Each structure stands twice: as C-alpha cells, then as structure tokens.
Amino acid sequence: MILSIEHLIEHGRAQLDSCSDSAKLDAQLLLCFVLEKERSYLLTWPDKILSQAQSSQYLELLARRINGEPIAYIVGVKEFWSLPFFVSPATLIPRPDTEILIELVLTHYGEKQNLNCLDLGTGTGAIALALASELPSWHIDAIDFSFDAVALAKRNAKALALSQVNIYQSDWFSKVSQSTSFEIIVSNPPYIDGNDENLSVGDVRFEPKSALVANEQGLGDIADITAKAVNYLAPNGALFFEHGFEQGKAVRNILRTAGFNDIETVKDLNGHDRITWGKLSITSKI
Numbered sequence: 001m002i003l004s005i006e007h008l009i010e011h012g013r014a015q016l017d018s019c020s021d022s023a024k025l026d027a028q029l030l031l032c033f034v035l036e037k038e039r040s041y042l043l044t045w046p047d048k049i050l051s052q053a054q055s056s057q058y059l060e061l062l063a064r065r066i067n068g069e070p071i072a073y074i075v076g077v078k079e080f081w082s083l084p085f086f087v088s089p090a091t092l093i094p095r096p097d098t099e100i101l102i103e104l105v106l107t108h109y110g111e112k113q114n115l116n117c118l119d120l121g122t123g124t125g126a127i128a129l130a131l132a133s134e135l136p137s138w139h140i141d142a143i144d145f146s147f148d149a150v151a152l153a154k155r156n157a158k159a160l161a162l163s164q165v166n167i168y169q170s171d172w173f174s175k176v177s178q179s180t181s182f183e184i185i186v187s188n189p190p191y192i193d194g195n196d197e198n199l200s201v202g203d204v205r206f207e208p209k210s211a212l213v214a215n216e217q218g219l220g221d222i223a224d225i226t227a228k229a230v231n232y233l234a235p236n237g238a239l240f241f242e243h244g245f246e247q248g249k250a251v252r253n254i255l256r257t258a259g260f261n262d263i264e265t266v267k268d269l270n271g272h273d274r275i276t277w278g279k280l281s282i283t284s285k286i
C-alpha cells in the first residue's frame, strides 16, 4: 500500500464504510490524531508519505474503530459547546443534544448574576463547564458518583481554565451541603431502560452502564433527583433534565407531582422531546 495521506484516508474510508455513518471523517480524524495536525493539513498535503511507525499506528486505530469503539474514546477528546473535553470510558461522551440544555439555561437565566447552580452527574464536566464558560459570576457545583469521572471533570476544568467550578464526588445529593440554596439544578442523568435494545448498538456499547441505565423504565434517577431537589432549590428555583425522547410526558408528571410549575419540554434537533424543566412553587420547599 502507498503510505500517502490521500491513500491512507481512502483505505480507511473503504474499511469503515459498512460500519460508520461518517467513514471518511473518521479516517481523517484518526490520521489527524496520529500526525498531531488539523484536518486542513490533510487537505493541503495529500501526497505526504507517512513513516512506517505512523502508518502502523493509524492502522491499529482504524482496527479499533472498525470494532465499533467511538472515535472520541480513541483520540481521547470530544468537542462540546465549542470547547475541547478530555473523555474516557469512565463516563459518557458529551452529545450535541445536551447543548440544548445549555441554551435553555442561558435563554432564561443568562442575564442573572451570581446564581448558585448544581450539575448532578457531571461526567466530563460538560454541562457545568460550558455554563461556567458563559457565566463567570455564577457559583457552580458539579458532582458525580464516579471518582474517575470527578477526576476527569477536574482535569477538564483545569485545561479550560475554569477551576472556579467546585467538582466533587457525591451520590446525587449525599455530599451536597444543604446550607446552599440553588437557583438552578441541571442534570443529564442515566435514563435508559436496562432492557433497551439500543444499548447493544453503536457507541453506547463502549460507554459505562452506570452513565446510561436507570431503573423504573429509565425514570428512576429522574424521580429520585426530583424528590430530593425540593430540599436544595431556592424559592422559585428551576430544575432542568435531559431525558429520553419518549419520556417527556412522564418527566412532566414527575415534576408536577413534586410541586413544580411552569413546566416545559423542549425538543432536540430531530424534533423529539429532550429537555424538561420547571420551577419549584415557593410553597413546596420544606
């Protein structure tokens, strides 16, 4: 095989065509990772010949991708809210749909200064750090059950120079101080039913079940968080959830039953229910 950039991309594209919707892009991203260059470099130097070591590394990464491993885990980075996040198998790879939650918070609360905000199940830190990048006056706490995810989120906070976000390990609210009232609580919790056949397809096969699966048809964590959130929200505080595309009605019911009002569900880019949020009635807090 000729070991030029152009030929290696074409070889990768052909190998990935049957298993990836973005075969050429995947091949380019793997080559960028090997060469430590931007994609523009590949287009500018298609005839450049790679060393034997570089080609071997590329073919090894290609084999992992053919085996289904997500590109983000192979290269270790994923862009979210136009920021580069380190990722690892400790937690979920941030998804574009989650950016809708950020947009929603900014739309309704972006003008407000010095709010207390809590991100439950922060994973890479995606939601908390994206909000912190937009809202420097806010006091943001971010927790995760997984110690590895907490370490990863802290690494991202440092790399993004957003170390003001307070990141720590907690089983939902177990280590969150009740002396703080949060005006905003956000969460993209596990929400997939354990029997969902999509768990055996695509990228999610490589992501930890602890980040994906919840009991009660995927609604267990949302119900648990909602029940506890009423003790941590400020009067008229808001709770935002990302959830499954068929869970909008159920999540609205959970919020309504717990005493939330002004409840709204917002659709994702495919027109599916994706984010539901509401405000806690002033009288609901104990």
Ligand SMILES: C[S@@+](CC[C@H](N)C(=O)[O-])C[C@H]1O[C@@H](n2cnc3c(N)ncnc32)[C@H](O)[C@@H]1O
Pocket (backbone or CB within 6 Å): 091, 092, 093, 094, 095, 098, 120, 121, 122, 123, 124, 125, 126, 127, 143, 144, 145, 146, 149, 170, 171, 172, 188, 189, 190, 191, 210, 211, 212
């Ligand atoms: C769907 S992932 C979301 C990650 C990240 N917020 C994002 O949007 O990309 C859910 C996260 O919740 C965490 N988690 C699961 N159960 C938890 C619990 N009982 N307490 C705290 N975090 C939990 C998982 O470790 C995982 O990082």
